[in-house]
Amino acid sequence: MPDSYTRRCIVKSILKAAATAAVIFTVRRRWSLVGISDACALSGILFLIVALFRLSRRLGFYNLVIYGFRKFKEIWKNENFLADGPHGYGEFVQSRRYEKNYTETFIAAACMFLCAAAILGI
Numbered sequence: 001m002p003d004s005y006t007r008r009c010i011v012k013s014i015l016k017a018a019a020t021a022a023v024i025f026t027v028r029r030r031w032s033l034v035g036i037s038d039a040c041a042l043s044g045i046l047f048l049i050v051a052l053f054r055l056s057r058r059l060g061f062y063n064l065v066i067y068g069f070r071k072f073k074e075i076w077k078n079e080n081f082l083a084d085g086p087h088g089y090g091e092f093v094q095s096r097r098y099e100k101n102y103t104e105t106f107i108a109a110a111c112m113f114l115c116a117a118a119i120l121g122i
Helices: 004-028 033-058 063-077 089-095 103-121
Strands: none
Touching: 004 033, 004 103, 033 103, 063 089
């Protein structure tokens, strides 16, 4: 059973998805149930994309790219390039902190897809 902090994060994520759907609905100006369903589906797609990016960051897919840009910046500015410190890729990966914050956005995306399907089913 999730703790209260996790529940709060899930509720906040669902509220953000609903607010995004409301913004999409007003911007598209399609004033019908199909427009509401489309807005919920688009919000769900956006939150699914965000969740997938967060999951890939958690799995470490971007570590090499981030490390490469930082190393390039050090070489370009020539600041402490040969100085002692965590300049190896292994040390960089070990020093990275990750948070498990992708489940809330997956749940929000699923809720928005379910909301879109429920509205079309009316």
